[in-house]
Amino acid sequence: MRYFDFNSWHGVLTTILGLAVFTLIGVGARVLMMQTIQQRRERMNRQINERLRTLIAAYKTLGGSFTGQLTVDPTHLRDLRLAVREEEGEQAAEQDEISSSDRARRIRDAVEAALSDIILLGTEEHVRLASQAATDMAAGRPIHTAELVVSLRNFIRAALDLGAIPSDISIPLQGPTRSQSSGSRGKGDAGKEGGKASTRGGNMSGAGAGMGVGIGLGMGQKENDRPD
Numbered sequence: 001m002r003y004f005d006f007n008s009w010h011g012v013l014t015t016i017l018g019l020a021v022f023t024l025i026g027v028g029a030r031v032l033m034m035q036t037i038q039q040r041r042e043r044m045n046r047q048i049n050e051r052l053r054t055l056i057a058a059y060k061t062l063g064g065s066f067t068g069q070l071t072v073d074p075t076h077l078r079d080l081r082l083a084v085r086e087e088e089g090e091q092a093a094e095q096d097e098i099s100s101s102d103r104a105r106r107i108r109d110a111v112e113a114a115l116s117d118i119i120l121l122g123t124e125e126h127v128r129l130a131s132q133a134a135t136d137m138a139a140g141r142p143i144h145t146a147e148l149v150v151s152l153r154n155f156i157r158a159a160l161d162l163g164a165i166p167s168d169i170s171i172p173l174q175g176p177t178r179s180q181s182s183g184s185r186g187k188g189d190a191g192k193e194g195g196k197a198s199t200r201g202g203n204m205s206g207a208g209a210g211m212g213v214g215i216g217l218g219m220g221q222k223e224n225d226r227p228d
Helices: 009-062 077-088 090-121 124-138 146-159 182-225
Strands: none
Touching: 009 090, 009 146, 090 124, 124 146
8 A cells, every 4th residue: 555645635646547547558458459369360260261162162063963974074175176177177076066075174174273272272181182183184184083072071061060971871972063054055045035036026917917907997997988
């Protein structure tokens, strides 16, 4: 109590003011520290959410298929064009490009983008598997994505606090998602537009015929009403 002076009003006021300043400094330092910790936590949460969102999208791209062709064809479209043109000519190249290479090209492009995202935001194991797949693709060798998909699945479930998949459950090998061709949608849209156009044309022709019949009847009625 020797630091506090309560013998006079001046001493009391000085003591109270000192305590208020000390308390204000302590509270301000605590608030500043809490805000700093909260901002850092929010930034980490945003980074984790963005990382999970990207890895989940990559998982869906690399492991969205359980049947069919589960490997990725690394052949580039220009290489396929050159090979087919050398063997069968321009017309065969165009037909082969439309029939089979377009889907394989879209799958390869999607897998390349997914591998790039995994190399950027994945764990050490993810980066190692994705780098090996990218190396094989660049060398022109077909790649399998099943092992990388399993690693992504385990990481995502652990990050979301989900339980591990029971060992007695058998999951088939997973491959890249098969993209749908845009040609069928284009044909369907063209058919719909053609149907709408024909319907509009039929309605317009029907309206024109009705107007012609009405005009003819009106003229005939005038002829009958005309005095002889």
